[in-house]
Amino acid sequence: MKTFLAGATTAAILPMISTGQPARPTMKAIVVHEYGGPEVLKYENVPRPEPKDDQILIRVIAAGVNPVDGLIRSGMFAKYEKAAFPMIPGADIAGVVEKAGSKITKFRMGDPVYAYISLKNSGGYAEYAVATEGEASPKPKSLTHVEAAAVPVVSLTAWQALIDTAKLSKGQTVLIHGGSGGVGSFAIQIAKERGAKVIATASTANQDLLKELGADVAIDYTKTKFEDAAKDVDVVLDSIGKDTLARSYGVVKKGGFIVTLVARVDQAELDKHGIRGASLSVKPDSHELAEIGRLIDESKIKVVVSQTFQLADAAKAQEQVATGHTRGKIVLKVADQPK
Numbered sequence: 001m002k003t004f005l006a007g008a009t010t011a012a013i014l015p016m017i018s019t020g021q022p023a024r025p026t027m028k029a030i031v032v033h034e035y036g037g038p039e040v041l042k043y044e045n046v047p048r049p050e051p052k053d054d055q056i057l058i059r060v061i062a063a064g065v066n067p068v069d070g071l072i073r074s075g076m077f078a079k080y081e082k083a084a085f086p087m088i089p090g091a092d093i094a095g096v097v098e099k100a101g102s103k104i105t106k107f108r109m110g111d112p113v114y115a116y117i118s119l120k121n122s123g124g125y126a127e128y129a130v131a132t133e134g135e136a137s138p139k140p141k142s143l144t145h146v147e148a149a150a151v152p153v154v155s156l157t158a159w160q161a162l163i164d165t166a167k168l169s170k171g172q173t174v175l176i177h178g179g180s181g182g183v184g185s186f187a188i189q190i191a192k193e194r195g196a197k198v199i200a201t202a203s204t205a206n207q208d209l210l211k212e213l214g215a216d217v218a219i220d221y222t223k224t225k226f227e228d229a230a231k232d233v234d235v236v237l238d239s240i241g242k243d244t245l246a247r248s249y250g251v252v253k254k255g256g257f258i259v260t261l262v263a264r265v266d267q268a269e270l271d272k273h274g275i276r277g278a279s280l281s282v283k284p285d286s287h288e289l290a291e292i293g294r295l296i297d298e299s300k301i302k303v304v305v306s307q308t309f310q311l312a313d314a315a316k317a318q319e320q321v322a323t324g325h326t327r328g329k330i331v332l333k334v335a336d337q338p339k
Ligand SMILES: NC(=O)c1ccc[n+]([C@@H]2O[C@H](COP(=O)([O-])OP(=O)(O)OC[C@H]3O[C@@H](n4cnc5c(N)ncnc54)[C@H](OP(=O)(O)O)[C@@H]3O)[C@@H](O)[C@H]2O)c1
Pocket: 066, 067, 068, 153, 154, 157, 177, 178, 179, 180, 181, 182, 183, 184, 201, 202, 203, 204, 205, 206, 221, 239, 240, 244, 260, 261, 262, 280, 281, 282, 321, 324, 325, 326, 327, 328, 329
């Protein structure tokens, strides 16, 4: 027997007739069903994630694109951790809280938030995603959602590398490789905020950006060997690896620190130069993200978004990021900026 609910649309009623239960709402998302190139990123309709008691459901307005998104999609990490297909990529989101689980105390429906989310729960290249309180923080008021989505992963990486790991302090000198990229652009500003002297590297086209971000010394790596301009530094932040990392051990003063994001540190080289080092793997941290948000709202850190793409064009965005020459960040626009 058919039932009729006053005020309900036919579309909403039909699923109830066929299954006896309301159908799970759907959303548009970029979905990966198998490892491969950018062509495996499919724009599809999928069920909307349902927040658990300790999660918020976020209506995503913008999603940041990181180099690691493409590496996961390609299967590079499959030998360590196999993806659970179908998988939605993307760890950086900014949006509005749509629903809060029963154990959530920090957020309410309608709150603007940004987050570094775990792919185990859901992905960011989607109209909706879930986050825990440990992953999300209030969106900086001074940023649009597009700008906010450019912040979480790379700013936390820079923070955890320089502050938590290398313990960079006032008056020290830091060499930041790749200063014009996502991590580097935050690293320069976080280091300046700590009172450090900053030497940063990038190609010719990005020398202006290094200076705008506050670098005291900008090195064009296509023209100058960084070893010639940076000597006896206290800390190196390496996001390039290979030859760049290999040549960096020699520019750190005794007792100094190298932190790399892309390789294992060479213990023999560390010992040879009397320095310490670590490889960093960034982790979500809502307290640090809130602190970074405070610095952004105090105009101490600015966010550089060089390009945006529509969600459906995620493949083009990942291809651009894969060049390794992104200026600041690339962001996917998922929905219109709320009024
Ligand atoms: N371990 C972790 O937890 C972690 C976290 C975040 C990122 N990462 C990794 O760290 C790397 C950087 O990430 P990102 O998001 O900052 O990347 P990105 O936005 O693509 O930035 C890369 C930057 O590196 C510069 N660059 C390229 N070759 C260079 C060289 N030989 N010397 C100096 N600079 C060079 C580029 O500037 P030009 O265009 O001027 O060359 C570009 O601005 C990626 O490999 C990423 O996967 C690791």
